[in-house]
Amino acid sequence: VTVLFGTETGNAEMVADDIASALGEFDIEATVVGMEDFDVADLAASGTVVLVTSTYGEGELPATTQPFFDAMKAAEPDLTGLRFGAFGLGDSTYDTYNNAIDILVGAVTDAGATQVGATGRHDAASFQPADGPVAEWAKQFAEALSDRTRRGGHEMTAASIDRELVPWSDPEFRNNPYPWYRRLQQDHPVHKLEDGTYLVSRYADVSHFAKLPIMSVEPGWADAGPWAVASDTALGSDPPHHTVLRRQTNKWFTPKLVDGWVRTTRELVGDLLDGVEAGQVIEARRDLAVVPTHVTMARVLQLPED
Numbered sequence: 001v002t003v004l005f006g007t008e009t010g011n012a013e014m015v016a017d018d019i020a021s022a023l024g025e026f027d028i029e030a031t032v033v034g035m036e037d038f039d040v041a042d043l044a045a046s047g048t049v050v051l052v053t054s055t056y057g058e059g060e061l062p063a064t065t066q067p068f069f070d071a072m073k074a075a076e077p078d079l080t081g082l083r084f085g086a087f088g089l090g091d092s093t094y095d096t097y098n099n100a101i102d103i104l105v106g107a108v109t110d111a112g113a114t115q116v117g118a119t120g121r122h123d124a125a126s127f128q129p130a131d132g133p134v135a136e137w138a139k140q141f142a143e144a145l146s147d148r149t150r151r152g153g154h155e156m157t158a159a160s161i162d163r164e165l166v167p168w169s170d171p172e173f174r175n176n177p178y179p180w181y182r183r184l185q186q187d188h189p190v191h192k193l194e195d196g197t198y199l200v201s202r203y204a205d206v207s208h209f210a211k212l213p214i215m216s217v218e219p220g221w222a223d224a225g226p227w228a229v230a231s232d233t234a235l236g237s238d239p240p241h242h243t244v245l246r247r248q249t250n251k252w253f254t255p256k257l258v259d260g261w262v263r264t265t266r267e268l269v270g271d272l273l274d275g276v277e278a279g280q281v282i283e284a285r286r287d288l289a290v291v292p293t294h295v296t297m298a299r300v301l302q303l304p305e306d
């Protein structure tokens, strides 16, 4: 591990030395290098680094972090192979407490690097030496690093890969699954889950497989759980029942009629947006998503719109 420090008056260098010693306790060999002595072109191939910086001015980067940061921004390196830990020094009497390490973490993350563990912080206003926070930070960093290394190696089981790609029960994933979906589409567009199911995530592939005549609904797939609602729909059944259901709805979904419904939805959204004044706040989910689709469906089914 390379511990890279940027500083104004030298505290960050001492903390970098402390971090290197603390990591030694976990059998992690660390070399301390000043950011001013480090060529950013070497960053992508550095494996794992620890970034250490203080904050100066009003939330700014200190003297030796700034040129490193500027050089990195200019070079726009692809850091997808880089893992990094982060530790900041600051003073909580400033509103911009530890701003610089957050700026640095943001920049390397944007360039594709993966943070290992949480960002550590030392607060000069605590009047405590840094060794306490450093020891605590080094412990969680070393643990997170060994977890990652294990997962990256042969000990990574099929089940743990699945959990990482689609962590269904993770509240963060449930709140916003799209970053995971994006990674799935990019790196694992056709992924075989541990139970043998193939997870297909690209639109063109889904569209292709959904229409293949050899595809059929797995027996019992909707017996339990949320899929049960789809069990008596065209989507959840095979021919001949599928064909019966499909024939009943087909007449509403000819390309010509679908064009009409698209126009209806577009008009509803357009009317709503035309009526919005500059600076006015709208409830986008309800007004733009729910209402136009609801009204369109009501018109498709010739039901009252209210």
Ligand SMILES: Cc1cc2nc3c(=O)[nH]c(=O)nc-3n(C[C@H](O)[C@H](O)[C@H](O)COP(=O)(O)O)c2cc1C
Residues within 6 Å of the ligand: 006, 007, 008, 009, 010, 011, 012, 013, 053, 054, 055, 056, 057, 058, 059, 060, 062, 089, 090, 091, 092, 094, 096, 097, 098, 099, 124
């Ligand atoms: C002039 C000056 C400005 C500072 N500005 C900030 C700041 O905006 N935010 C912050 O968290 N700490 C700020 N600090 C606190 C330093 O980050 C802290 O003292 C740190 O230990 C200095 O580390 P260094 O010697 O490696 O630069 C400031 C300190 C000084 C003297």
